[in-house]
Amino acid sequence: MSTNYNMILAGFGGQGILFAGKVIAYAGLMEDKEISWLPSYGPEMRGGTANCSVCISDKAIGSPLVTAPNALIAMNLPSFDKFIDTVVPGGTVVVDSFLIDKKVDREDVKAFYVPATKLAEENGLKGLANIILVGKLFKELGFCSEESLYKAIEKCVPARKANMLELNKKAIKIGMEQ
Amino acid sequence: MGERFLMKGNEALAEAAIQAGCRHFFGYPITPQTELAAYMSKRMPKVGGTYLQAESELAAANMVLGCSSAGCRAMTSSSSPGISLKTEAISYMAGSDVPALIINVQRGGPGLGGIQPSQADYWQATKATGHGDFQILVFAPATVQEMVNLVGKAFDLGDKYRMPAMILADGMLGQMMEPVEIPDGSDLKLPEKPWATNGHQNKREHNIINSLYLTPQALEKLVKERFERYEIIKKNEQMAEEYLTEDADIIVVAYGASARVSHSAVDLARAQGIRAGLIRPITLWPFPTDALQKAAQTAKKFLCVEMSMGQMIDDVKLSINCSKPVAFYGRTGGMIPTPEEVLDEIIKLGGEK
Incomplete structure (x- = not known):
């Protein structure tokens, strides 16, 4: 199993793309890996695509800007179109199929379709489609231990939103069931 | 080792400055540096410091000049176009032998340029951060942890040699998060600054902070003395x-x-x-x-x-x-x-x- 993960998470601003990336980064930190998290901060964040690069590695990370990801989470069509061809052969792609009505037309990547936004609404987890997708990616890649992932959520959910903790963990579990 | 946590480069720079004893921040927002100022606006009031968003970059940099003249650890931060505006005051700081920390989270230029990461201000930082014969200390971190470590070093060396110091970062380092450990500055002892214009209460001769010397002989002598100091720095402070x-x-x-x-x-x-x-x-x-x-x-x-x-x-x-x-x-x-x-x-x- 590869221990170097170069991930891109991409979607609309407001979908919690940056937060989801931070959860994955913290999960790597919990396991004493080298990690980096780099957000897009350009004008595209206003209405178009928001994305972030996350690297988890055993070695010091060179460029934190991921240009050839081995894992992609896509939460809207513009992001899907922008990044799908950059995924390296053998890479893993997780798509919110409720928002993206398109299949991956590549044979050389592993694609998974999760109607995360719909699942979130059905389970009283509005706004946590991002974390459902993280749960799915975790199930497929095992980029950390399950314990580290929950610890990461505890690190990322601010104290004043403690009620969100269990909801986030529930979202991970739903993602893992997909 | 303390606990490592994730922090954006911009925020880590700000917290490191606070732990290095800086209690006076004067700034003006600009992408991709804004998180630094935003962090200061939250933290400074809690540690009894001053966060002041000035009316312009020029004002902010001149406030640093004034604050540093009074012997305080003061800083400002900006990104490339904003640094150009601050260069007048930086020249005055150098001409007045006043330390200060200036952070440049570089973006593409020239002009308004873009907002993505760049290193196109190298010449400005190392050759001409304003008019006149002078240098400033310039540090170039490559990780968020190193950004933290160099903030303290920049303040210390700035005080030691009485000159402005710059952290030359870029949008990538400012925006990215990496694991970081921030040193605890609660036991920090800052150096005495007997030259500061901080009120003498008739107990000593008054100090003057000034960069105007109308006699060319006097100005040449002063600049030459400054360059002797630069030679010592070149000999002792290289890092690679x-x-x-x-x-x-x-x-x-x-x-x-x-x-x-x-x-x-x-x-x-x-x-x-x-x-x-x-x-x-x-x-x-x-x-x-x-x-x-x-x-x-x-x-x-x-x-x-x-x-x-x-x-x-x-x-x-x-x-x-x-x-x-x-x-x-x-x-x-x-x-x-x-x-x-x-x-x-x-x-x-x-x-x-």
């Missing part, structure tokens, strides 16, 4: 990281964000059996001439990699008196080179397997 340089045929020279990329490229080259190495200047002024001169005795070629059209390359050539060929590879305008691009350049230079 050397990576696999001992047996290297081709040595890449890069700082900050492009050094991270170059480090990966050197690893790729080594994996192919090419003897490549990296010198990463950590101080850009004083430039780490010693490390380059040493490397030039064994290396065959140098490759300077920058996120600009080629600025530091001048200092690389000067450092080694052009004794070895120095090639250049750069991206600019907010583009970040990839390790593969740098590897291609190493191969083009005929890296021997």
Whole structure:
């Protein structure tokens, strides 16, 4: 199993793309890996695509800007179109199929379709489609231990939103069931 | 070791400054530096400090001049176009022998340029951060942790040599999060500043902070004294990281964000059996001439990699008196080179397997 993960998470601003990336980064930190998290901060964040690069590695990370990801989470069509061809052969792609009505037309990547936004609404987890997708990616890649992932959520959910903790963990579990 | 947590470079710079005893921040928002000012606006009131958003970059930099003159640890931060506006005050600080910390989270230029990461302000930082005969200390961190460590160092050396210091970062380092440990500054003892204009209550002669000298003989003498101090700094304060340089045929020279990329490229080259190495200047002024001169005795070629059209390359050539060929590879305008691009350049230079 590869221990170097170069991930891109991409979607609309407001979908919690940056937060989801931070959860994955913290999960790597919990396991004493080298990690980096780099957000897009350009004008595209206003209405178009928001994305972030996350690297988890055993070695010091060179460029934190991921240009050839081995894992992609896509939460809207513009992001899907922008990044799908950059995924390296053998890479893993997780798509919110409720928002993206398109299949991956590549044979050389592993694609998974999760109607995360719909699942979130059905389970009283509005706004946590991002974390459902993280749960799915975790199930497929095992980029950390399950314990580290929950610890990461505890690190990322601010104290004043403690009620969100269990909801986030529930979202991970739903993602893992997909 | 304390607990490591994730922090954005911009926020880590701010917290490190607070832990280094800085209690006075004067700023003006600009992408990609804004998180630094935003963090200060939250934290400074809690530690009894001053956060002041000035009406302009010029005002903010001149407030730093005033505050530092009173002997306080003061700082300002901005990104490239904003730094241009601050250069007048930085020249006055240098001319008044006043320390201060200036942070430049560089973006593409010239003009308003763009907002993506860049290293195109190297010349401005190291050669002409304002008018007149002067230098400032310039530090170029490559990780969020190093940003933290260099903030304290910049304040300390600025105080020691009574001169402004700059952290030359870029949008990538400012925006990215990495694990970081912030030193606890609660036991910090700041140096005495007997020159400060902080009220003498008739117990001592009054101090004057000034950069106006209408007698050319007096001004020349003062500037020459300052340059004697610069010579001491050049001798004692050079910092550079050397990576696999001992047996290297081709040595890449890069700082900050492009050094991270170059480090990966050197690893790729080594994996192919090419003897490549990296010198990463950590101080850009004083430039780490010693490390380059040493490397030039064994290396065959140098490759300077920058996120600009080629600025530091001048200092690389000067450092080694052009004794070895120095090639250049750069991206600019907010583009970040990839390790593969740098590897291609190493191969083009005929890296021997």
